[in-house]
Amino acid sequence: MPTKKPNAEQVWKQFEDLLVPRLRLSTTDRVVYSHLVRHSRLEGELRLQFSILWLARGTRLSHNAVRWAVRRLVAQGVLRLVERSKAGHVVEVRLPSEVRAARPRQIARRPRSRTRAFDFEDLDFLKSPGLRRAIHARERGRCFYCLSRLTTATRCLDHVVPRAEFGDNSCRNLVSCCQACNVHKRDLPAADFLRSLHRQRRLTDVELAARFRALDALAAGKLRPRLPPQSRE
Numbered sequence: 001m002p003t004k005k006p007n008a009e010q011v012w013k014q015f016e017d018l019l020v021p022r023l024r025l026s027t028t029d030r031v032v033y034s035h036l037v038r039h040s041r042l043e044g045e046l047r048l049q050f051s052i053l054w055l056a057r058g059t060r061l062s063h064n065a066v067r068w069a070v071r072r073l074v075a076q077g078v079l080r081l082v083e084r085s086k087a088g089h090v091v092e093v094r095l096p097s098e099v100r101a102a103r104p105r106q107i108a109r110r111p112r113s114r115t116r117a118f119d120f121e122d123l124d125f126l127k128s129p130g131l132r133r134a135i136h137a138r139e140r141g142r143c144f145y146c147l148s149r150l151t152t153a154t155r156c157l158d159h160v161v162p163r164a165e166f167g168d169n170s171c172r173n174l175v176s177c178c179q180a181c182n183v184h185k186r187d188l189p190a191a192d193f194l195r196s197l198h199r200q201r202r203l204t205d206v207e208l209a210a211r212f213r214a215l216d217a218l219a220a221g222k223l224r225p226r227l228p229p230q231s232r233e
Contacts, residue, residue, distance in 0.1 A: 005044045006095055014096035023076050031059050032069040033078060040093040051088035064189050068161050068219065075220030126169045132157060134225035136176040144175035145194060146202050158182045160190045171225050172218055190215055
């Protein structure tokens with residue numbers, strides 16, 4: 001789908017000055033977006049078809065890291081997913097000025113709050129017992145993966161994207177889960193692990209669909225834990 005080629009210098013300035021700070025894009029997100037916009041909009045194409053393998057090779061990142069970066073960018077409206085199949089993804093790559101959340105006017109109109117959005121992104125939720133409890137409380141006593149009931153003796157925290165794949169300790173990447181899921185998931189992508197639970201009949205079709213929606217919400221930063229008072233300062 002040919003389109004007018006944008007000014008590359010302006011795109012990168014808007015990307016660094018607006019999109020990155022507004023959405024708190026990680027280094028992985030930035031690398032993935034830069035590669036996609038380079039091979040789409042800067043070539044005069046609105047849409048791009050690609051595979052995770054191609055993207056991982058082009059960015060020199062792991063498949064898991066790339067897959068999650070694409071999920072986050074879709075959830076944040078930076079990419080619009082047109083189609084996903086075994087052949088790969090088809091996305092519309094949006095320029096920074098086309099991303100609603102990054103428009104300066106909306107940023108200026110947004111009321112200030114005591115706990116600002118970026119505070120959550122900067123917090124290390126493994127740093128203190130209070131922050132760890134906040135993650136457990138967010139899941140309301142259920143394993144994020146298999147939905148089994150948890151107790152203080154059986155629960156633990158799991159990195160959705162493993163530390164080995166550059167996963168961080170933010171609330172977007174930590175979930176409360178049972179010890180069995182923590183052991184068996186290991187370095188599996190979360191979506192693949194959920195499918196394995198479904199094959200084992202530990203999740204119904206409805207529960208699996210709900211878990212995928214929860215994963216997308218987590219990646220988009222929509223599942224924020226309630227912070228203890230001392231962490232709000």
